[in-house]
Amino acid sequence: MTRVVVLAGGVGGAKFTLGVREALARRGAPEATVVVNTGDDLWLSGVRLQPDIDSILYALAGVNDTQRGWGRQGDTERVNEELQAWGAGWPWFTLGDLDLGTHLARTGWLRDGATPTQVVERLSARWPLGVRMLPMTDAEVDTRVLLEDGRDLHFQEWWTRYRATLAPSRFDNPGVASAVPAPGVAEAIAAADVVLIAPSNPVVSIGPILRVPGVREALAAASAPVVGVSPIIGGRVVRGMADVCLAAIGVETSAAAVAAHYGARATGGLLDAWLVATEDADAAAAVEAAGIRPVVSPLWMSDVAASAAIVASALEAAGV
Numbered sequence: 608m609t610r611v612v613v614l615a616g617g618v619g620g621a622k623f624t625l626g627v628r629e630a631l632a633r634r635g636a637p638e639a640t641v642v643v644n645t646g647d648d649l650w651l652s653g654v655r656l657q658p659d660i661d662s663i664l665y666a667l668a669g670v671n672d673t674q675r676g677w678g679r680q681g682d683t684e685r686v687n688e689e690l691q692a693w694g695a696g697w698p699w700f701t702l703g704d705l706d707l708g709t710h711l712a713r714t715g716w717l718r719d720g721a722t723p724t725q726v727v728e729r730l731s732a733r734w735p736l737g738v739r740m741l742p743m744t745d746a747e748v749d750t751r752v753l754l755e756d757g758r759d760l761h762f763q764e765w766w767t768r769y770r771a772t773l774a775p776s777r778f779d780n781p782g783v784a785s786a787v788p789a790p791g792v793a794e795a796i797a798a799a800d801v802v803l804i805a806p807s808n809p810v811v812s813i814g815p816i817l818r819v820p821g822v823r824e825a826l827a828a829a830s831a832p833v834v835g836v837s838p839i840i841g842g843r844v845v846r847g848m849a850d851v852c853l854a855a856i857g858v859e860t861s862a863a864a865v866a867a868h869y870g871a872r873a874t875g876g877l878l879d880a881w882l883v884a885t886e887d888a889d890a891a892a893a894v895e896a897a898g899i900r901p902v903v904s905p906l907w908m909s910d911v912a913a914s915a916a917i918v919a920s921a922l923e924a925a926g927v
């Protein structure tokens with residue numbers, strides 16, 4: 608049995624998780640647990656949104672909108688139009704009708720006393736996902752973006768409304784210091800044969816997971832190797848605005864700099880090995896010098912087969 612634990616954000620995390628499922632399907636009795644960032648979660652128009660959880664849920668279920676890159680395939684926006692007419696919610700944030708069904712179900716269960724972990728379990732039960740999803744924590748931990756001009760925005764407003772164009776000085780997760788990992792997270796890491804860090808945004812997707820007290824400790828204590836996959840290809844972020852996030856925390860947008868930011872496990876960091884894109888092969892020496900084993904591999908997740916090939920390289924690097 609190969610027990611794989613993945614740390615992941617939303618859309619990049621979803622593509623990677625599809626690759627994990629596919630790569631493991633070829634092995635006997637595989638078990639994959641994906642620990643998902645919940646730092647993007649928010650309350651809007653009375654419902655709880657969990658963007659990264661839903662991105663992975665919809666992708667694994669095969670009901671995601673692959674054209675648009677988020678939300679449900681074939682969704683409509685009737686309720687959203689009505690909310691806008693009321694001046695409710697955020698005019699720049701669309702809630703699809705089918706998507707709202709998910710949010711209402713989730714909110715109802717939360718109101719009835721279910722924990723976020725139990726809610727994710729119930730959402731997962733609808734489709735044969737083949738991968739177990741866990742929120743990083745049951746605590747409500749927002750991501751706030753502190754701007755250079757002193758303003759303090761919810762991550763979702765900064766990202767979706769302003770498209771990350773306002774200069775951030777800092778990212779904060781208020782409440783994270785008193786959070787604990789969701790039930791099953793530390794146990795899954797302890798029992799894993801390999802831990803994979805998806806090529807998700809290192810600052811606002813993987814960052815909040817690592818900030819939950821106990822997660823770093825669990826990773827450090829794990830007997831499994833920890834293998835990361837670079838979200839940077841050819842010195843650029845593939846999609847989105849992760850470069851702005853990296854710049855705000857003083858990390859260059861390069862495969863070597865992100866590896867150094869995560870750090871070598873031997874010196875108190877996270878990684879045993881780091882998958883570097885073929886385009887960034889010359890970064891391998893710097894990764895090695897940082898005490899992390901570089902593995903050069905194609906890293907474009909253009910389809911499920913490509914993602915599965917990346918996962919296969921990562922498993923091979925881990926020796927499982």
Ligand code: GDP
Binds near residue numbers: 615621806847
């Ligand atoms: P979000 O939560 O929806 O923003 O998604 P994630 O944080 O999970 O993923 C966003 C990151 O995925 C971006 O920083 C991209 O650089 C990275 N990414 C997207 N597509 C690819 C790809 O095909 N290959 C690699 N290596 N990284 C990718």
Ligand code: CA
Binds near residue numbers: 647
């Ligand atoms: Ca996200």
